[in-house]
Amino acid sequence: MSAREEVLARLRAARDAGAPREAPAPVPRTYRRTGAHAPGSPAVLDLLTERVEDYRARVLRVATDGEVAAAVARCLAEAGSQRLVVPADLPAPWRAGFGGRSVLEDSALAPASVEQLDGVDTVVTASAVAVAETGTVVLAAGAPGQGRRALSLVPDHHVCVVRGEGVVASVPEGLARLDPGAPLTFVSGPSATSDIELDRVEGVHGPRRLDVVLVG
Amino acid sequence: MSTTDLGMPAVRDDSRDTGLPTHSPAGQGHLRGTTSFPRAARTELADTQLRRNLGKATGIIRAKRAGVVAELEDWEDLRLAGSAIKADVMARLPELLEQLEENVTARGGTVHWARDAEEANRIVTELVRATGADEVVKVKSMATQETGLNEALEAAGIAAWETDLAELIVQLGHDTPSHILVPAIHRNRSEIREIFLREMPDVDPALSDDPRALAMAARAHLRRKFLSARVAVSGANFAVADTGTLAVVESEGNGRMCLTLPRTLITLMGVEKLVPTWSDLEVFLQLLPRSSTGERMNPYTSTWTGVTPGDGPQEFHLVLLDNGRSAVLADPDGRAALHCIRCSACLNVCPVYERVGGHAYGSVYPGPIGAVLTPMLTGISGADDPNASLPYASSLCGACFDACPVRIDIPNLLVQQRAASVESHTRPTAQDLAMKAAAVAMTSAGRFRAAEKGLGLGRLLAGREGRITSLPWPASVVASHWTGARDVPAPPAETARQWWERTGGGA
Incomplete structure (x- = not known):
């Protein structure tokens, strides 16, 4: 027998031998599947801001898409960034504040090397969805402005633009909007560890600085 | 395509295959210590530093967990849903695994099956060899701890670099893990500083014991490894049957580094870590972070489905591990132990664990869930089996059940395992008889x-x-x-x- 046949045979026998006397009840979906605030509402954006800041990440609120460039420029200036990387399809208007900084363009067809990514200061990306209750921003690899996974990982500073209409209150609402066919990265604050005496320290292997530009 | 011929010599003797539920074979992996729990506990209890470290750490995590659990008004509803989803998984496990295999394969991944720890280690070792690499970076994984993969790789001349900070502390300290989530929970900051000074070649001799400074030393130590690694080995927190998606939940970004940068990714996963559908993750991605690190959400969760051209590993292998799980599944009540999502909340609330620490249990799965899961995975061979004493490592206070995000009735399972322990003895002792009577009476x-x-x-x-x-x-x-x-x-x-x-x- 192959290992596959053997393991499946064992599990079939076990599944039957250990079957409970009563068939399992249907899964009770009585938990909240929508949050208290509507997607994109002012209340949900406020909650997202509070929860992201709680992870010691920074949130810059702007009213319109036209103000994103200025907010991004502020993040870059405050971090002292000189070298940037962006997904090749990052919206052009967001780049207006890059000034004279060097900008590496990355795409799946023309990927930057890991060494190149290690040599840049900041990555600027869009995002797919944000979950307010948990302060989570989700990037879908390959989706517009979100780039390959390595982009938002290797540089030490991540500026992530979140559009208001992509902000939902709860985890179930967030997952419902996501397609697992593409690799997804759920980001809740900068990288952190609690491995030493369970004391939280921000900034380990992933970006040590996370700035969220929230539009709306 | 369902399985891959690796061109491996037919080293496995399959004459013992029975197609029946099977315990984890004796002498493999890290599911059994060498001394009984009471004897090991006596040694550990004498270590006052250990007790101070554990008391401090578990106290912090209990308070954090209580805070974020209280935030969710529907916490009990989530627990009920989590429990029911897992019960459904157990009732359909073979079919769901075949569905997972089909979907992973359709997306360019390769699925392998392992009867036990040695077979899993051999599959992974051969896969690494086939890439020509002589080292791998590792994401923290209980499954690879269970099988003793690092030792198997080392024996084959392949260096395994643990990249999770706590695993790194354990590895550099030539130590063994003592907690599911924070394997170095028994070490305090000054002990960690000493380990780093001794074992990290390029470390600043003026390194302080500030946790931030220690974390930065780990970052510097591993950075080159991440950027140059060709092969990564991970575990998985969840696998989604209907999409073929794998999920790893982590904090530091070491997981993302391993899952993203190398060309080849090998994931070893116990067969029970399935959920049927993508939307079932909405339950577990709420239950797990709040129960384990006491956060609303852990810093990073990565999900991937097979291979994505142009992004991340271009070769993906998933190894599905039995190693005693079929034996647990065959027990109508005991199979609930397979619902465990390895959050470690039951360890942190357990008065026994808090005092003796994880090493006394002998198994990589310590604490209340380990005290039931370990003897169920291995079976109990007799009165002298160290695992025979594990079900007694509890005061049956019930705190573990209250903390469990998937409502595993650990106290009840402990009583049942005490009865099983008694049955395995040839000459029952007085305590055995009393416990057997209690198990009968209480049911x-x-x-x-x-x-x-x-x-x-x-x-x-x-x-x-x-x-x-x-x-x-x-x-x-x-x-x-x-x-x-x-x-x-x-x-x-x-x-x-x-x-x-x-x-x-x-x-």
């Missing part, structure tokens, strides 16, 4: 009522002092170990049940 309300009636007799023995200092035969034989060291308070004049019947609840 039926009628029997429990009958047992309570014996309480009236206890008052006669207690006399005016209200304490029972010794018991007449035959109880003296059964309980002499107990009353030899302590007095037993006299049972009350009536049971709670009798009181309720008499007063109607005191109304």
Whole structure:
């Protein structure tokens, strides 16, 4: 027998031998599947801001898409960034504040090397969805402005633009909007560890600085 | 395509295949220590530094968990859903695994099956060899700890670099893990500083014991490894059957580094880590972070489905591990132990774990869940089996059940495993008989009522002092170990049940 046949045979026998006397009840979906605030509402954006800041990440609120460039420029200036990387399809208007900084363009067809990514200061990306209750921003690899996974990982500073209409209150609402066919990265604050005496320290292997530009 | 021929020599003798539920074979992996729990606990209890470290760390995490759990008004609903989803998974496990395999394969991944720890280690070792690499970076994984993969790789001349900070501390300290989530929970900051100074070649000799400075030392130590690694080995927190998606939940970004940068990714996963659908993750991505690190969400969760051209590993292997899980599944009540999502909340609330730490359990799965899961995975070979003592590593206080995000009735399973432990002995001891009787009595309300009636007799023995200092035969034989060291308070004049019947609840 192959290992596959053997393991499946064992599990079939076990599944039957250990079957409970009563068939399992249907899964009770009585938990909240929508949050208290509507997607994109002012209340949900406020909650997202509070929860992201709680992870010691920074949130810059702007009213319109036209103000994103200025907010991004502020993040870059405050971090002292000189070298940037962006997904090749990052919206052009967001780049207006890059000034004279060097900008590496990355795409799946023309990927930057890991060494190149290690040599840049900041990555600027869009995002797919944000979950307010948990302060989570989700990037879908390959989706517009979100780039390959390595982009938002290797540089030490991540500026992530979140559009208001992509902000939902709860985890179930967030997952419902996501397609697992593409690799997804759920980001809740900068990288952190609690491995030493369970004391939280921000900034380990992933970006040590996370700035969220929230539009709306 | 369902499995891959690796061109491996047919080293496995499959003449022992029975197609029946099978325990994890003795002598493989890290599911069994060398000494019984009471003996090991005695050594650990003498370590006052260990007790201080554990008391501090578990105290912090208990408070954090309580805070974020209280935030969710639907926490109990999430627990009920999590429990029901896992019960459904167990009822359909073979079919769901085949569905997972089909979907991973359709997306360019390759699925392998492993009967036990040695087979899993051999599959991974051959896969690494086939890439030509002589080292791998590793994401923290309980499954690879269980199989002893690092030792197997080392024996094959392949260096395994643990990248999770706590795993790194354990590895550099030539130590063994003592907690599911924070394997170095038994080490404090100054001990960690000493390990880093001794074992990291390029570390600044002026390194302080500030956790931030220690984390930065780990970052510097591993950075080159991440950027140059060609092969990564991970575990998985969840696998989604209907999409073929794998999920890893982590904090530091070491997981993302391993899952993203190398060309080849090998994931070893116990067969029970399935959920049926993508939307089922909405339950577990709420339950797990709040229960484990006490956060609303962990910093990073990565999900991937097979291979994505142009992004991340271009070769993906998923190894599905039995190693005793089929034996656990065959037990109608015990199979609930397979619902465990490895959050470690039960460790952090356990008065026994908090005092003795994880090493005394001998298994990579310590604490309350480890005390039931470990003997169920390995079976109990007899009175001398160190795992025979694990179900007794508990006061049955029930805190573990209250903390469990998927409502595993650990106290009840502990009592059942005590009975199993007794059955495996050739000559039952007095404690065995008492425990066996307790297990029988506690499983039926009628029997429990009958047992309570014996309480009236206890008052006669207690006399005016209200304490029972010794018991007449035959109880003296059964309980002499107990009353030899302590007095037993006299049972009350009536049971709670009798009181309720008499007063109607005191109304």
